[in-house]
Amino acid sequence: MNLSALQNLHSANVLVVGDVMLDRYWHGDTGRISPEAPVPVVKVSSLEDKAGGAANVAKNIAHLDGKVGLLGLIGKDDNGEKLVNILQAESIDSQLVTVDSLPTIAKMRVISRHQQVVRLDLEEPFEKEHSRLLTKQLEAVIDNYDFILFSDYNKGALADIQAMIKIAKEAGKTVLVDPKMSDLSFYKGADFITPNLNEFKLAGGNATTEEALTDSARKLILESGVKAMLLTRSEQGMSLITETEKYDFPAQVLEVSDVTGAGDTVIATLTTMLGAGMSAKDAVEMANLAAGIVVGKLGAATVSPEELSAKLGQYLRATGEHYQTPFEDVLQHIEFAKQNGEKIVFTNGCFDILHAGHVRYLAQAKAMGDRLVVGLNNDDSIARLKGEDRPINPLNERAMVLSALASVDWVIPFGKVEENDTPANLIASISPDILVKGGDYKVEEIAGADHVLSHGGQVEVLSFLDGCSTSNVIKKARLTKS
CATH class of the missing domain: 3.40.50.620 (HUPs)
Structure with a gap:
């Protein structure tokens, strides 16, 4: 692996489809306990809105210089408008479909002294009829993209994903899925699927030994009809598993600050690097490095090409190459x-x-x-x-x-x-x-x-x-x- 592929990041042409949401953060200090109930009183000093869910995946790709589009469902409300404005500022070509009867999914967090005090979720699940609206939109724009990335948070936007994957594969696209369903056959036809260790176990995977993990992963691949699995394993790093090959990548971080959004960064980096022309093994290696960077940051963060270049230089023990931002x-x-x-x-x-x-x-x-x-x-x-x-x-x-x-x-x-x-x-x-x-x-x-x-x-x-x-x-x- 070398740094030259980083000069081709603009070649990545990705459409993200999935559950978009607004992440809202209230920041403030805590100095006393409420007289009304035994809870801390947070004096709010700032409010921050960010793109969440599938929108955060798209943001990660944009920050890596990939060309990215986004399909998702929002409500006809202020949170939906805020999300659209955020995506415009992030240079993301979003084509969000509005559902009048349901709210935009929003997760609202109160943060004090770098600790989350409480999270409030505003959401109602979207139905398959709403998901079919995205399927129609996918058919209309699919020729504009080379890679289709499905980001599933089990909020209903991907209820019609079987039809979506079929459309993508018939159009000759590479399909990647960050799954949420325990039945991985729900994503049949995908080229890559990226469960974490807990999702892997819920799907029937066995992680008691390395041999059991490999065998059960290959069984799941065969039964679910996907081509490859990138299994994220927390402090044990990652494993890329196919029917015939397995590559292990050790974790690249010494101190974890926050794992929020790390899965988004992994699949976004994997897809972008594949789009830049990297082999699957090298793309996973880069995604592993990106995960090591992002978990050292607070909140749902992103990784830049400059950070990846610096990390890769350390990883390869200084090859003399470096990434120069165009x-x-x-x-x-x-x-x-x-x-x-x-x-x-x-x-x-x-x-x-x-x-x-x-x-x-x-x-x-x-x-x-x-x-x-x-x-x-x-x-x-x-x-x-x-x-x-x-x-x-x-x-x-x-x-x-x-x-x-x-x-x-x-x-x-x-x-x-x-x-x-x-x-x-x-x-x-x-x-x-x-x-x-x-x-x-x-x-x-x-x-x-x-x-x-x-x-x-x-x-x-x-x-x-x-x-x-x-x-x-x-x-x-x-x-x-x-």
Whole structure:
């Protein structure tokens, strides 16, 4: 397995079909017990709405740069409207079907000091007649996708899944299912099915020994009419099992913060990697790495290509490869990070020849927030600023070197003639929380500072490392050559 497949993530073309829901979180502190009943009083300080269920699966695919569509059922209510708006912000092509007589499924959680105090579920099961509405919608759009992923939470949206799978297979699509029913034949025809260990046992699987697990898994595969099973086994990792092969993947996390949504991440990553051209074994290996990342986060989180690249580099013990986010995707990745509450730091420069001063400066900038964006002057801009003999290294090579630094999350070019070789327009597009500039500038002299300050951000000036400059490096190299 290598990192090159991560450059093909846009090739993944997936339609998610299943039980969508709105996840709502009330956050607050707890300081006393209610006088009305022996329950804690939570003083709510913030409210957060997120895409849940099958919608969270689609969100995971979108955050991995896959092209994703979503079919599901919602009610004609405020929660349904909120969910639609969230999906639009997540760049998900959602085509949700409204059922007037039933509410949008919503799970409402009260969180205090990172602990869930109570969960309130608002739901009524959808019937098969409602599921058939999705079947019709599936028939209408199936030619637009290569992979069909069914996310079953047993809320009724997939009551007609047998007909849906038949439509998908007749259209030549690869079908994956995250199951909920104990009778796995409900998903007959699927190429991959991803039960967790408890679901596996409820379906008749035997996990008393490794041999019993393998034999019973193969029996279930044969009886249910699916091609392969990816069994998620908590601290024991994962196993990919077919009628003739079995591959085991050890767990990739040392400390678990929250397993919420981990199953969504697994099947989303598996499908995206298959869509990017990976073999099934390599795609499962990547899904296992993604699970290790996501369970170390709080709540139903997602994984980015950058995180997978870093994790894979550690896993392969540093092959020298790394993932460089395509320039056209950087703004979308930044937006995803903002939605996750991450603090964005921005700096800019030519970075023609990377030296120790740059490395220290970028590390200091990254330490101020969660993610560091580097605006990089394009080649024409450097030539205008530094002379016709510059840059020494072209844009793509400079970007590759910068993106390989642990401190740098994203690199994005700027420097059109009409922008006067400043990153002001780029900064306005990003709206970072912190703008960092190196040198002895006054804040009012820094391009983009006015925009950042007007949006409640901060501007920081860092000193350069004495004796380190690209010009000095070039001068010394030329003297040595002569």
